[in-house]
Structures are given as C-alpha cells and as structure tokens.
Amino acid sequence: MPLRLLKYALSRKHPAPRFFRDCTEPKKSYDAVIIGGGGHGLAAAYYLAKDHGITNVAVLEKGYIGGGNTGRNTTIVRSNYLTPEGVNFYDASVKIYEGLSEELDINLFYSTRGHFTLAHTESALRTMRWRAEVNKHVGVDSCVVGPDDISRACPQLDISCSGKAPILGALYHGPGSIARHDAVAWGYARGADSMGVEIFQNTEVTGLDIQSGKIKGVHTSRGYIATNKVLSAVAGFTPRITNMAGVDTPIVIHPLQACVSEPMKPWLDTILVSGSLHVYVSQSSRGELVMGSSLDPYEVHSTRSSLDFVEGLTSHMLDMFPFLSNVKIVRQWAGMADMTPDFSPIMGTTPVEGFYLDAGWGTWGFKATPISGKTMAATMANDQAPELIKPFRLSRFEDYDLTGEKGAASVGH
The missing domain is CATH 3.50.50.60 (FAD/NAD(P)-binding domain)
Known part of the structure; x- marks a missing residue:
C-alpha cells in the first residue's frame, strides 16, 4: 500500500463513516x-x-x-425461467440489479457473464427449447445453442464430460450475471x-x-x-x-450446499449449469470457482456441510474440467432452502x-x-x-x- 494512502487511512481527520447506526434499544412501537x-x-x-x-x-x-x-448462496442473477409469471418477475429484478450499484452507491461487483444451462439428453434439450420460447415471448434474451457455440464460449470445457454425459446443447441466457452478495x-x-x-x-x-x-x-x-x-x-x-x-x-426445508476453490487467474468467463451432473459454477472477481450442487435429499433445519457433497460435486466438476484435478477446495458451507411444491x-x-x-x-x-x-x-x-x-x-x-x-x-x- 502506498505510504500516502496509508497515512490517509489512519488519519483521524478522515474517519470512515459507519455503514449504519448501532441501534441497541428498540422503541415501544x-x-x-x-x-x-x-x-x-x-x-x-x-x-x-x-x-x-x-x-x-x-x-x-x-x-x-x-x-x-x-x-x-452462489450469487447468480438470471431470469430464464419456465413460466411467464416467473420470467416477468425475475426479469424485473435483473433490470433493477443493473443499476443498483449506482442507486445504493456501493460496488456490488455486478458482472454480466452469460449463463449456459447445459443439456445432456434429448429430453433436457426439449425443456431448454421450451424455456427459450417462453423467454422470447416475454422479451427476455434466451436461445438454444449447440456444442460448438458452447466450446467457443468456454474452450476449457470437455464437451464429452469424460464420455459419461456428452453435452448436446444448452440454453444460453445473455443477461446472466453474478454479484457480491x-x-x-x-x-x-x-x-x-x-x-x-x-x-x-x-x-x-x-x-x-x-x-x-x-x-x-x-x-x-x-x-x-x-x-x-x-x-x-x-x-x-x-x-x-x-x-x-x-x-x-406447504414449505419444507432442505440443506443446500456450496463451496469455493482456491483463487486462480481468471479463465471462466461464463456461468455454467448442468442439471444432469447437478453442478453450477462461476468464477468470482477474486478468482475463486464458486460451485454448488443439488439439494440434500433429506429434510432438516441445519447448515452443516458434508464430505459426501464435496466429493460428489468435485467428481462431476472433473468430468467437465479434467485439468482442475490439483486445485484445492478451501471452503464449503450450507444454507437452508425453503422449498414449495x-x-x-x-x-x-x-x-x-x-x-x-x-x-x-x-x-x-x-x-x-x-x-x-x-x-x-x-x-x-x-x-x-x-x-x-x-x-x-x-x-x-x-x-x-x-x-x-x-x-x-x-x-x-
């Protein structure tokens, strides 16, 4: 840190304001x-x-x-949903997010990356076409793309997924973004x-x-x-x-786990989601791979993480990106997902x-x-x-x- 900046930071003439007041005693009403x-x-x-x-x-x-x-959570922002009601709702949220850093006067590290939902089966590809048509109908940027388009956007991805679940196409959603939660x-x-x-x-x-x-x-x-x-x-x-x-x-609670890798030089420019492999991944501004998987199959009010989760997730990550075999996982956590029918x-x-x-x-x-x-x-x-x-x-x-x-x-x- 430059000495002049350090002097400014430590100067009592320029105290940093608190983010918000320290409220201790609530009013009666x-x-x-x-x-x-x-x-x-x-x-x-x-x-x-x-x-x-x-x-x-x-x-x-x-x-x-x-x-x-x-x-x-894993900080993904998107609006490529399945129902017109859902697409309209989340699209309104994306539009607010795009100007939110300026409105709140804080750097949200909002970064538009493009979002690929990978399809490994013909049935999954049909669902992607369905979603794309619903999205287009309400004016949201989504389309179905092929393996060549995916490879151009992310050349590091093994399209064959180690031969276990070859990628047939994807739903591409241009406004897909990440932000600092x-x-x-x-x-x-x-x-x-x-x-x-x-x-x-x-x-x-x-x-x-x-x-x-x-x-x-x-x-x-x-x-x-x-x-x-x-x-x-x-x-x-x-x-x-x-x-x-x-x-x-009718809400039930299931744990939902995620993890991050050690920081790396930026290489993953997009957001990738695989429903068949139960993986979603993006790279943060600090270089970490932020990764998540499916809900834990049991209903429990707990934020405890598990070895089973990280073993399964990293196995599928290596199917997609074999070169990550020596990369370390540095942190994992869980949240409680409130699910409806x-x-x-x-x-x-x-x-x-x-x-x-x-x-x-x-x-x-x-x-x-x-x-x-x-x-x-x-x-x-x-x-x-x-x-x-x-x-x-x-x-x-x-x-x-x-x-x-x-x-x-x-x-x-």
Missing part, C-alpha cells in the same frame, strides 16, 4: 416490523422508506446482517438506515401478538414491540415464524391481517432480492399485493392454481 435482516428484509425496508415514505420501521435479525441465505445486503442496510429505518442485530423474535385475527405486535429478546404490520422474510426459518402466526404453508415463492398477504410473507425461495432467492423488496414494500404499504406477485400468493395451494417452476432450476431438486 413502529409502523412496520420486518423479521429477517437478509437481502429481502433489508430491501423491503429500503423501498418502504424510499417508495412509500414509511420510515418508522424496525428490522429484526436474530444473528448478523446477511448471515443467512443471503451470505450462503454481502454488498447487496450492506448496501440495502445502509440505504434504509440513511432514511430512518432502525436495524437490530442479535434480536430474536420469540412470539407474535395476534388478536382477533390481526397482528398487534411482536415479542423479541429485547422486549415487546407494538405494530400493525409484520413481514416475515427469514428463508429457512419460515416455519418457525408461521407457526407463531398460526399460518399453514411448485418451486415458486410465496409472497403477499396471509389470513392474519397485517402479517405478510416472503418465503419459499428454494434455490433462487438472491436473484430476486431487489424486486422482492420492492413488491413486498408495496404490499405492506397498500395491504394488497401488486399484480406482478399475485401468481405467488399463498392461497394458490388451496385454489390448485400452481406456478410450476420445477423445470427452471434442475440442480435445485
């Missing part, structure tokens, strides 16, 4: 309380203040900011705080005060808080909060008046962070869900009006 200090909860708080002028808001996080699934959470936190939202870390919700079918407040480890509006945005902890509210959902989220109002739900994200919650925050803020402000998220309402399971996205993330199930 708020206009709205958001449970969950991850990307979705913080984004909802930010847009409540920015779009609707509701600033008397408390965000309650039982751990630390972004310590849940926001900090445990921690920066997204901290950017929204700082933005919300600057407008008056209070953020409380290490503050656990222990109960909900519901009277005559209406939310009246929350019990926390720091005492009781009165409020008429509560949003639950806690991902894998959703069943614990919905049980407090007496709201039934139709692989789409649950967003909007609930049978309890004033209690709102943002859950069921499974393996694709990070990419929805901006639009989820924006639409849930509108839902809380108006007590009515915007048209964009009505297909994701909780009541669809009673109405048998599902939004099936199972074919859009084949590594997620």
Whole structure:
C-alpha cells in the first residue's frame, strides 16, 4: 500500500463513516416490523422508506446482517425461467440489479457473464427449447445453442464430460450475471438506515401478538414491540415464524450446499449449469470457482456441510474440467432452502391481517432480492399485493392454481 494512502487511512481527520447506526434499544412501537435482516428484509425496508415514505420501521435479525441465505448462496442473477409469471418477475429484478450499484452507491461487483444451462439428453434439450420460447415471448434474451457455440464460449470445457454425459446443447441466457452478495445486503442496510429505518442485530423474535385475527405486535429478546404490520422474510426459518402466526404453508426445508476453490487467474468467463451432473459454477472477481450442487435429499433445519457433497460435486466438476484435478477446495458451507411444491415463492398477504410473507425461495432467492423488496414494500404499504406477485400468493395451494417452476432450476431438486 502506498505510504500516502496509508497515512490517509489512519488519519483521524478522515474517519470512515459507519455503514449504519448501532441501534441497541428498540422503541415501544413502529409502523412496520420486518423479521429477517437478509437481502429481502433489508430491501423491503429500503423501498418502504424510499417508495412509500414509511420510515418508522424496525428490522429484526436474530444473528448478523446477511448471515443467512443471503451470505450462503452462489450469487447468480438470471431470469430464464419456465413460466411467464416467473420470467416477468425475475426479469424485473435483473433490470433493477443493473443499476443498483449506482442507486445504493456501493460496488456490488455486478458482472454480466452469460449463463449456459447445459443439456445432456434429448429430453433436457426439449425443456431448454421450451424455456427459450417462453423467454422470447416475454422479451427476455434466451436461445438454444449447440456444442460448438458452447466450446467457443468456454474452450476449457470437455464437451464429452469424460464420455459419461456428452453435452448436446444448452440454453444460453445473455443477461446472466453474478454479484457480491454481502454488498447487496450492506448496501440495502445502509440505504434504509440513511432514511430512518432502525436495524437490530442479535434480536430474536420469540412470539407474535395476534388478536382477533390481526397482528398487534411482536415479542423479541429485547422486549415487546407494538405494530400493525409484520413481514416475515427469514428463508429457512419460515416455519418457525408461521407457526407463531398460526399460518399453514406447504414449505419444507432442505440443506443446500456450496463451496469455493482456491483463487486462480481468471479463465471462466461464463456461468455454467448442468442439471444432469447437478453442478453450477462461476468464477468470482477474486478468482475463486464458486460451485454448488443439488439439494440434500433429506429434510432438516441445519447448515452443516458434508464430505459426501464435496466429493460428489468435485467428481462431476472433473468430468467437465479434467485439468482442475490439483486445485484445492478451501471452503464449503450450507444454507437452508425453503422449498414449495411448485418451486415458486410465496409472497403477499396471509389470513392474519397485517402479517405478510416472503418465503419459499428454494434455490433462487438472491436473484430476486431487489424486486422482492420492492413488491413486498408495496404490499405492506397498500395491504394488497401488486399484480406482478399475485401468481405467488399463498392461497394458490388451496385454489390448485400452481406456478410450476420445477423445470427452471434442475440442480435445485
């Protein structure tokens, strides 16, 4: 580090401002309380203040900011889904992401790479054609490409996959990107705080005060808080909060693991996903390979990682990239994926008046962070869900009006 820069950094004349205030004691009441200090909860708080002028808001996080699934994902942003409802929703999120660094005044390391979903069988290729047509119909850039196109974009990839599962083609999605997950959470936190939202870390919700079918407040480890509006945005902890509210959902929790390699010189310019091999991989700005696989097959509320996961994932990675045999895995982790039967989220109002739900994200919650925050803020402000998220309402399971996205993330199930 240059000496002049070091002097500037250590000078008391130029102290670095805190990202947000150190709030310790909550007020007795708020206009709205958001449970969950991850990307979705913080984004909802930010847009409540920015779009609707509701600033008397408390965000309650039982751990630390972004310590849940926001900090445990593989940072992929895309909108190449299977249903028109899903494509429109995630495309709106991509559009916000593209200008989010400037809006939040923080470098999100947003990098457009192009996203290849590889097809190893004829049936998988048919699904890619289906998705491409749905995407094109709503104006999203996706198309089916052949093995030669894939090889030109990623010459290091063994198209034969060691002869075990030759690649027949892929769904190419040009807007596919990656972003720095921690920066997204901290950017929204700082933005919300600057407008008056209070953020409380290490503050656990222990109960909900519901009277005559209406939310009246929350019990926390720091005492009781009165409020008429509560949003639950806690991902894998959703069943614990919905049980407090007496709201039934079909959500089940499965661990989802990921890992990173030691840093290397940049060589992987694209994002690659293989549904048959259960692998998705990109290279971070620091040179690490960020890799994930399918859900663990058991239902359990745990973030414990396993040797079985990393052995299986790296075996398939070597099928695709044999030259990586000497590269070391330096870190692995797990998140808790809140899965729904139709692989789409649950967003909007609930049978309890004033209690709102943002859950069921499974393996694709990070990419929805901006639009989820924006639409849930509108839902809380108006007590009515915007048209964009009505297909994701909780009541669809009673109405048998599902939004099936199972074919859009084949590594997620």
